[in-house]
Amino acid sequence: xxxxxxxxxxxxxxxxxxxxxxxxxxxxxxxxxxxxxxxxxxxxxxxxxxxxxxxxxxxxxxxxxxxxxxxxxxxxxxxxxxxxxxxxxxxxxxxxxxxxxxxxxxxxxxxxxxxxxxxxxxxxxxxxxxxxxxxxxxxxxxxxxxxxxxxxxxxxxxxxxxxxxxxxxxxxxxxxxxxxxxxxxxxxxxxxxxxxxxxxxxxxxxxxxxxxxxxxxxxxxxxxxxxxxxxxxxxxxxxxxxxxxxxxxxxxxxxxxxxxxxxxxxxxxxxxxxxxxxxxxxxxxxxxxxxxxxxxxxxxxxxxxxxxxxxxxxxxxxxxxxxxxxxxxxxxxxxxxxxxxxxxxxxxxxxxxxxxxxxxxxxxxxxxxxxxxxxxxxxxxxxxxxxxxxxxxxxxxxxxxxxxxxxxxxxxxxxxxxxxxxxxxxx
Amino acid sequence: xxxxxxxxxxxxxxxxxxxxxxxxxxxxxxxxxxxxxxxxxxxxxxxxxxxxxxxxxxxxxxxxxxxxxxxxxxxxxxxxxxxxxxxxxxxxxxxxxxxxxxxxxxxxxxxxxxxxxxxxxxxxxxxxxxxxxxxxxxxxxxxxxxxxxxxxxxxxxxxxxxxxxxxxxxxxxxxxxxxxxxxxxxxxxxxxxxxxx
Numbered sequence: 001x002x003x004x005x006x007x008x009x010x011x012x013x014x015x016x017x018x019x020x021x022x023x024x025x026x027x028x029x030x031x032x033x034x035x036x037x038x039x040x041x042x043x044x045x046x047x048x049x050x051x052x053x054x055x056x057x058x059x060x061x062x063x064x065x066x067x068x069x070x071x072x073x074x075x076x077x078x079x080x081x082x083x084x085x086x087x088x089x090x091x092x093x094x095x096x097x098x099x100x101x102x103x104x105x106x107x108x109x110x111x112x113x114x115x116x117x118x119x120x121x122x123x124x125x126x127x128x129x130x131x132x133x134x135x136x137x138x139x140x141x142x143x144x145x146x147x148x149x150x151x152x153x154x155x156x157x158x159x160x161x162x163x164x165x166x167x168x169x170x171x172x173x174x175x176x177x178x179x180x181x182x183x184x185x186x187x188x189x190x191x192x193x194x195x196x197x198x199x200x201x202x203x204x205x206x207x208x209x210x211x212x213x214x215x216x217x218x219x220x221x222x223x224x225x226x227x228x229x230x231x232x233x234x235x236x237x238x239x240x241x242x243x244x245x246x247x248x249x250x251x252x253x254x255x256x257x258x259x260x261x262x263x264x265x266x267x268x269x270x271x272x273x274x275x276x277x278x279x280x281x282x283x284x285x286x287x288x289x290x291x292x293x294x295x296x297x298x299x300x301x302x303x304x305x306x307x308x309x310x311x312x313x314x315x316x317x318x319x320x321x322x323x324x325x326x327x328x329x330x331x332x333x334x335x336x337x338x339x340x341x342x343x344x345x346x347x348x349x350x351x352x353x354x355x356x357x358x359x360x361x362x363x364x365x366x367x368x369x370x371x372x373x374x375x376x377x378x379x380x381x382x383x384x385x386x387x388x389x390x391x392x393x394x395x396x397x398x399x400x401x402x403x404x405x406x407x408x409x410x411x412x413x414x415x416x417x418x419x420x421x422x423x424x425x426x427x
Numbered sequence: 428x429x430x431x432x433x434x435x436x437x438x439x440x441x442x443x444x445x446x447x448x449x450x451x452x453x454x455x456x457x458x459x460x461x462x463x464x465x466x467x468x469x470x471x472x473x474x475x476x477x478x479x480x481x482x483x484x485x486x487x488x489x490x491x492x493x494x495x496x497x498x499x500x501x502x503x504x505x506x507x508x509x510x511x512x513x514x515x516x517x518x519x520x521x522x523x524x525x526x527x528x529x530x531x532x533x534x535x536x537x538x539x540x541x542x543x544x545x546x547x548x549x550x551x552x553x554x555x556x557x558x559x560x561x562x563x564x565x566x567x568x569x570x571x572x573x574x575x576x577x578x579x580x581x582x583x584x585x586x587x588x589x590x591x592x593x594x595x596x597x598x599x600x601x602x603x604x605x606x607x608x609x610x611x612x613x614x615x616x617x618x619x620x621x622x623x624x
Contacts, residue, residue, distance in 0.1 A: 166565075173511035175601060195507030196601050199566060212569075215507030218596065240573035240597040242566040256570060258597070261528075261577025263570035284570045300567055306526065307567055328526065330564035344564060351563075375564060393608045420565055 029152055031057065032066040032095035032119075034075045036112075039104030049101060049112070049141060056145035056159045059183065060384075061407055062152060066095045075100045080113060090119040097125070099148070110134040114144045116151060126151050142427070149382075158182055158380045160427040163387050164190070164200035164209055165398060168416035175417070177211055179226065182380070182400070182423070184411050190226065191215075199242040199420055203270075204250045206425045210234060210243040221255060223270065235268055237275070244288035244299070246270075254278065254297060256286035265299055279312060279319065289332045289341070296358070298322070298332035298341050309343050311358055322360035331376050334358075335383045340403070342366065342377035342386055353377045353388055355403065366405045376419060379403075381426035387411060389419040510596075513604060513620075518544075520604070520618035521579050525560070528574040530582045534619075538579060541621055542586035549592075554622035555579050557597040558604070560613035565599055572597030579619040 033050040042048075057063045072089040079085060080102045090098050101114045115127040126147050130140035142160030149157030161182045166175045169189070177190040177200045191197040196214040203210070209224050221235035221243050235241050238257040244265075246253055252267040265279035265288045279285045283303030290297050295314060300307050309323040309332045323329035327346035334341050340355040352368035353375070367374040372392035379386050383403060390397045390410075397413040398421050412418050504512075518541050521534035530538065545551055557576030559568035576595035584590050604620075605612035 173602075174508065193505070193507050195505070195511060196598065198569070198599075198601070213507070214510050214598075215505070217506030217510055239577075239595060240569045240599070242569055244566075256566060258570055258573040258577075261574045261581075261595070263573065284567065284574060286566045286570045287564065300564075302526075302567075307563075328563060330567045373562075394606075 028064045029062060029097055030064045030066050030094050031097040031099065031148075032090060032093070033057075033099045034073070034101075036101035036103050037075055037077050037080070039077070039102070041103060041105035045103050045105075049103060049137070050099075052138060052141045053099065053101075053114075053145055055183065056142060056157070057148065059159070059409075060149065060157070061402065062149065066093055077102060080115075084122070085117060085119075087117070087119045087122045095119050097152075105134055108133055110137060110140075112137075112140050112144075114141075116148055139427075146427070155382050155384075156426055158382050158384075158423075158426060161381060162186075162424045163378075163398065163411065163421050164202065164424070165412065165418055165421040166198055166200065167412075167418040170416065177209065178412075178415070178418075180398075180412055182411070187412070190224065200422050201243045201245050201253075202422055202424045203246050204248055204425055206427065210246070210253050210255075212242055221253070223253075234270060234273070235266075242286060244286075244297075245290045247290050248292060248294040254288035254290055256284075256288065256299075265297070278314060287331055289334045291334050291358070292336055292338045298334055298343075298358070300330050300332065309341065309356075311341070311360075320360065322356055322358065324356070324360065324363055333377050333379055333386070335379045335403075336381055337383050340383075342379065344375045344377065351375050353386070353401075364405075366403065367399070367401050367408075374399075376421060378421050378423045380423050387421040387423050389421060391419070510598070511602065513602065514622060516621045517623065518621040520615075520620050521575075522614065523575055523617040523619075525562075525613070525617065526571070528571065528578045530578055534579070535582065538582050538586060542583050542588050545583070545588045545592060549589075552592045552594070552624040553583075553588075554624060555583075555593065555595045556602075556620040556622055557595065558602055558616055558618050558620060559600045560616045561600050561603060561608065562613065563600070565601070569597050569599035572599045575617075575619050 033054050035046045036049045038046050054065050058065060072093060073086050079100060096119050098117045098119050101112060103112045111131045113129040116125045118125050128144055128147060139160055145159045146157035162179050163182060164177060164179050167178055168175050172194050174194040175196050175198060176192060177197045179190055180187045193215040198212045201210045207225060209226055210221055212219050212221050219241050220233055221241055222231050223234050224231045234253055235255050238259045240258040242256050244254045253270055254267045256263045257266050263284045263286050264277055265285045266275055267278050268275050279299060281301060281303050283301045285299055285301045287300045288297045296311055298309055298311050301310050306328055308321050308329050310319045310321050312319040325345055329343055329345040332341050332343045341358055342353055342355045344351050345354050351373040353366045354363050355366055356363040367388055372390055374388050374390055376389045377386045385400050385402045387398055387400050390399045396418045398411040398418055399408055400411050401408040519537045521530060521537050545553060555576040557572030559572050576597055580593045580595055583593060603616045605615040
């Protein structure tokens with residue numbers, strides 16, 4: 001199996017930014033996705049691929065999709081060999097950017113070329129050709145959607161990323177690990193042992209999940225290759241244990257582990273198994289979340305009488321409390337840019353999600369509900385949104401909310417006790 | 428009556444499943460030392476990379492469950508499944524306040540009954556299971572359950588029970604006794620459960 005992404009034209013090293021991602025609710029880019037040209041292959045791809053691409057773009061708050069019915073030009077193969085698009089026409093229907101595509105399927109070889117044009121300037125902004133097995137179709141479209149987002153914002157999109165989480169299957173008392181695409185598709189069960197399988201955490205390369213399983217009767221942290229299913233034990237010592245996250249270089253796995261009833265933060269070398277204690281204390285220390293630079297961790301400690309969020313520089317004495325309220329604060333998640341830490345906090349009898357700067361300044365509520373709990377935040381790799389658990393009596397769902405709290409959608413519902421979501425690294 | 432956590436059956440089930448998995452385990456299980464492609468093996472490429480594709484381009488192939496994860500066949504219940512079943516205990520649960528692990532007056536009385544029993548039956552072993560209510564984060568509750576179980580263990584030791592016959596496990600909030608979502612249910616679920624072997 002092979003795959004080829006061909007740069008048709010070099011992308012500028014520093015893209016001109018058309019959309020300011022720091023001003024959500026600001027100007028959106030009106031974009032049209034033309035029907036694709038289909039060489040050999042299923043003619044329904046002509047509309048099918050733009051539908052996938054448009055669905056991706058609609059998940060962001062960056063674009064206004066100019067409806068296909070308003071299109072005024074039939075794109076042909078000639079447009080991929082020198083014939084210019086009639087840009088004034090596209091401008092007339094309100095599109096400032098146009099995507100065209102040319103797809104062909106020859107046996108088990110899929111080839112898609114996609115191009116993004118600036119309709120105002122009449123210039124090619126980015127163009128790519130993807131070649132591989134037909135099963136890769138969605139993945140190719142997601143990747144070009146990420147290119148489009150990058151072209152406009154300077155930050156790659158997160159299409160094609162996935163969320164690992166836990167849920168209780170029907171007729172089971174146990175919990176299994178599941179993975180679902182960030183678009184809510186491709187839900188699949190990762191473990192299937194009817195025991196408790198908890199706390200999934202992605203390795204930085206997105207190839208491995210660390211999680212705690214009770215499948216032998218006692219809790220052990222395993223690393224599982226999500227493609228092959230290969231597993232290895234990584235934390236066996238101590239009583240209760242939960243992985244928190246990997247160092248950015250993938251060398252260390254941070255975990256909260258209980259010894260003699262007292263949970264502390266440890267890190268374990270993924271290869272070799274060497275163990276270091278990172279945070280020691282008489283309280284319960286759990287949920288380590290490494291900073292993207294790898295020098296610090298955020299974690300939970302109840303040393304002050306109730307669980308609160310602290311930040312520590314690895315190997316340096318001293319820990320700073322950053323959660324400000326008196327209530328119960330848990331499950332920190334460091335943003336990919338390193339500028340915010342999201343966590344769960346009890347407020348007015350409900351759990352809500354706040355973010356705060358790593359020095360404890362500028363706290364901000366992101367997700368809350370009058371009659372439900374919002375918990376367990378995990379940032380998307382672009383930092384623009386978070387996935388979290390929404391729980392109301394017996395109902396639980398995973399929701400994705402923009403980091404400014406303005407836009408929200410349900411990712412997973414209908415699975416028992418869904419929770420502990422973890423967003424995969426970028427693809 | 429129904430004594431919980433049958434270690435002999437557990438051991439049998441483990442042995443059976445190890446036997447069953449042995450053939451594939453060599454292929455499936457990555458050894459702890461120098462696992463090529465494991466995160467941290469900076470110089471080694473990820474094993475999942477297919478052909479010339481970068482690792483993160485590997486198709487999301489359906490994940491096959493590792494053989495070791497298949498539930499062990501009858502007659503034994505797989506130990507991992509067994510831990511999800513609530514076993515009836517001859518002793519009351521020790522209950523706790525929200526986010527607390529102090530053994531209260533009622534709990535001390537129960538512990539005295541347990542201690543008397545264990546001193547009369549020196550061959551008996553006791554697994555103390557710590558549990559929490561559904562509120563709060565799963566990780567924190569997992570550690571809190573361990574602290575509760577340990578508090579009960581330490582109290583039994585203070586009553587003269589040899590530590591060697593006691594062990595602890597936490598199920599955090601994963602194993603509620605009462606599935607309700609109210610204070611009454613939560614109070615029942617913040618508990619240490621005695622599992623006599």
